[in-house]
Amino acid sequence: MGFKSYCFKKSLWLFHFGGASCNNCDIEILDCLTPRYDLERFGMLLVGSIRHADVLLVNGSINKKDKPRLLEIYEQAPKPVLVVAIGACGCTGGIFAEGNTFAGPVDKIIPVDVYIPGCPPKPEAILAGIVKLLGKN
Amino acid sequence: MSKQTLIPVGPYHPLQEEPELFKLYCDGEIVKDVKWETGYNHRGIEKLAEKKSYDEVFFLVERICGICSTSHPFAFANSVEEIVGVEITNRAKYIRTIIGELERIHSHLLWVGLAGHFLGYNTVFMWAWKYREPVLDLFEMITGNRNSYAMFKVGGVRRDIENQKIPAIEGVLSLVKKKTDLLVGAIMDDPVIHARTKGVGVLTRQDILDFAAVGPTARASGVDIDVRRDDPYAAYPLVNWKVITAEAGDVFAKAEVRLLEMYESISIIEQCLSGLKKEKEGDVDVKVKHIPEGYGTGRTEAPRGEVFHFVVSDGSNSPARHKIRAPSYTNIATFKKSCVGQSISDATISLAAVDPCYCCTERLAVAIDRQSGHRIMNAKEIISHSASITDKLLQHE
Secondary structure, eight states: OOHHHHHTSSOOEEEEEEOBOOSHHHHHHHHTTSTTTOGGGGTOEEOSOGGGOSEEEEESBOBTTHHHHHHHHHHHSOSSOEEEEEHHHHHHOGGGTTSTTBOOOHHHHSOOSEEEOSSSOOHHHHHHHHHHHHHHO | OOOOEEEEEOSSOTTOSSOOEEEEEEETTEEEEEEEEOOTTOOOHHHHHTTSOHHHHHHHHHTTOSTTTTHHHHHHHHHHHHHHTOOOOHHHHHHHHHHHHHHHHHHHHHHHHHHHHHTTOHHHHHHHHHHHHHHHHHHHHHHSSSSOOOOEETTEESSOOOGGGHHHHHHHHHHHHHHHHHHHHHHHTOHHHHHHHTTSSOOOHHHHHHHTOOTHHHHTTTOOOOHHHHSOOTTGGGSOOOOOOOSSOSHHHHHHHHHHHHHHHHHHHHHHHHHHHHSOTTOOBOOOOOOOSEEEEEEEEETTEEEEEEEEEOSSSSOSEEEEEOTHHHHGGGHHHHTTTSBHHHHHHHHHHTOOOHHHHOOOOOEEOTTTOOEEEOHHHHHHHHHHHHHHHHHHO
């Protein structure tokens, strides 16, 4: 077992970065915490600071104002950190990719480990994506 | 002047699901002034709409806001249909109304949950969101997606609600009604919630008129406005319902208005379902081949208040000009009244009480040259510049 897989063996803590999104993915991420999906049964928890987190969830297209902040948050994260791009906008920019404030999809700014497409992805898909992280490392 | 402490909340704060920055200027525990900074969510939607065809714009405006993802297509459809001058079928009207009211139910449940979360009362959060799930399941059954329904088009709706689905919808509605009873009982009788919300974040009738606030925020302060009644559209003139108002203007009154509105929504949907049974199945679409030159306005009552769309058509396949005003744009300005003078712990619920939606509100406020950092235009200049372009388009007709 390598160092990275040892770090991510149990109880991943998540930090949520909502970029320039339509709010749908944000709501679906919160939905994962509520009784029907109950993310916490995997020991996962949304935390308030990136400094406590193992996983950075990024959703929404990233605009020019978000880009430096996303970079800063990524730098502040304790390494190794896993990055999950959620939703069509997180993966490619989606419908907003042609917009005049768009500053590139997430993977052009920081390295991404898992993509969860969908507009918005269902909570099941988000759960499946995050749980796949565990098997990946 | 005494010394003030600046407490920043955001932009990526665990309490908020959206990025926005609040600056609370505090003297001890008391909030003396509040400023907010947005722009983290700006996507340039009005400009994008000019590049897309009328059919595609529906998918775009749906993604202005994920929670009220029917209100924007609804208002856009109303404005384009005003340009075309087309009257949609009764069945399409009923289906539009059903989708709009289901959305109001899920949005209000979402707000009740979040409000509980802001109060530190996570049981309400978990319960309200648990009972929101059946409504989303219903959406998935009717439209194919939990959010962003893609149901609207110029001249009608994309999918019919077949009559065989009606019993299932009625089943979910009776379940939601029961759970709303439970939530209303739990919230209206809870002494802790009374203590935390009564007399907190009060907006008087005059404040509402000063800030031009709309929707449940206005109705909770005794201002009786509702676009569904004042400027009827879709099937609202065909059904019986009443506008819920309250007088107190505090957070509790806003919660009360929203909870009671859910009953009205359920009753509207039930009446629409019985109306659907009388109409011919599959008759949901009037073919619109060409959008003529002209301009149209569309207004709808979103869960948060009035949504306004203004579309100028030059006879081509895509809008020449598209203007959007979302309800949160005026509601957010009331923070200056509702938060100031409160303690910090009450400020959060006062901020949340108007159900602010920042992804609706984002707009260009200032133009800055990237290289030199100079301001090219301020907000007033941008507005007059934009108005002059629109005027030119209108005169051209």
